[in-house]
Amino acid sequence: MSDTKNKKIYKAKVAAIEKVTQSSFYIELKCENPVEVKAGQFVSIYCGGLTLRRPFSVFTNNNGNIGILFKERGKGTEYIKSLKVGDIVDLIGPFGNSFDIKNKKSLLIGAGIGVAPISYLKEKLDKNGITNTFAAGFLTKNEVPQKINIDKIYTDDGSIGEKGSIIDYLEKLIQEIDPEIIYACGPHIVLKTVADLGIKYNIETQVAMEKVMACSIGVCRGCVIDVIKDGKTVNASVCKDGPVFKGNEVVWQ
Numbered sequence: 588m589s590d591t592k593n594k595k596i597y598k599a600k601v602a603a604i605e606k607v608t609q610s611s612f613y614i615e616l617k618c619e620n621p622v623e624v625k626a627g628q629f630v631s632i633y634c635g636g637l638t639l640r641r642p643f644s645v646f647t648n649n650n651g652n653i654g655i656l657f658k659e660r661g662k663g664t665e666y667i668k669s670l671k672v673g674d675i676v677d678l679i680g681p682f683g684n685s686f687d688i689k690n691k692k693s694l695l696i697g698a699g700i701g702v703a704p705i706s707y708l709k710e711k712l713d714k715n716g717i718t719n720t721f722a723a724g725f726l727t728k729n730e731v732p733q734k735i736n737i738d739k740i741y742t743d744d745g746s747i748g749e750k751g752s753i754i755d756y757l758e759k760l761i762q763e764i765d766p767e768i769i770y771a772c773g774p775h776i777v778l779k780t781v782a783d784l785g786i787k788y789n790i791e792t793q794v795a796m797e798k799v800m801a802c803s804i805g806v807c808r809g810c811v812i813d814v815i816k817d818g819k820t821v822n823a824s825v826c827k828d829g830p831v832f833k834g835n836e837v838v839w840q
């Protein structure tokens with residue numbers, strides 16, 4: 588078997604593209620060279636004439652076929668949405684660190700499109716026989732992507748699962764499941780709440796952060812956040828030092 592560690596992908600061919608919810612799409616990209624991708628890592632896609640590449644978490648990776656779940660937001664995602672099977676995509680990655688998987692009872696929290704890296708993480712935990720519960724929150728049932736193995740669903744409008752924001756259920760979930768570690772991805776407020784509860788209940792939390800990115804390789808400093816290391820507040824780039832950080836080390840704004 589060839590060594591796929593630390594290798595980078597540079598080109599891929601669209602193998603499949605489909606609409607999976609009211610506002611999100613799944614694209615499968617057959618990479619020219621299969622690489623190993625850890626849960627939490629992302630790839631960066633050149634979107635037609637746009638100067639800045641757009642970052643996307645890896646959702647699935649089957650023998651070099653990388654799946655991405657994306658929500659249409661602006662010009663970049665509109666371009667990706669317009670791709671057809673057989674088109675060639677200029678894609679580089681994987682980038683970033685990853686979730687640091689521990690053999691501990693795990694609570695996985697995903698909100699909105701943040702379920703993508705969490706679903707990939709769950710796949711890895713399941714493969715390693717690590718006990719886990721995946722809880723996910725969405726605005727409505729129309730935003731719940733198919734083919735994701737979620738244990739507990741929350742929707743703001745109650746159209747599927749429990750009614751209300753997942754934020755309001757986080758503490759109850761922690762009390763019920765009694766996790767030893769929590770992994771999360773989603774909007775800033777969800778991640779901050781997870782981090783705060785981790786501190787309150789003395790549970791390790793790992794959160795995958797999102798920042799608008801330019802270079803994706805730690806050079807431009809455009810994605811910097813503040814973190815606490817050895818008691819001091821220092822800068823960290825989400826693209827290179829992250830996107831996954833310990834919740835209790837992030838200086839939440």
Ligand SMILES: Cc1cc2nc3c(=O)[nH]c(=O)nc-3n(C[C@H](O)[C@H](O)[C@H](O)COP(=O)(O)OP(=O)(O)OC[C@H]3O[C@@H](n4cnc5c(N)ncnc54)[C@H](O)[C@@H]3O)c2cc1C
Nearest residue numbers: 641642643644656657658660661662663664703797798799
């Ligand atoms: C590490 C990482 C992983 C990501 N993984 C995914 C993923 O799996 N699926 C997915 O759909 N999206 C993901 N994103 C967000 C994705 O990169 C943006 O949605 C995308 O760049 C938007 O490009 P656009 O040209 O369509 O929109 P733009 O025209 O660039 O922006 C449209 C709107 O989206 C906002 N926006 C742009 N980038 C981001 C961002 N990074 N975070 C929050 N809001 C943003 C802008 O402020 C603006 O309001 C990820 C971002 C990061 C940093």
Ligand code: FES
Nearest residue numbers: 801803805808826
């Ligand atoms: S995007 Fe350039 S340093 Fe992170």
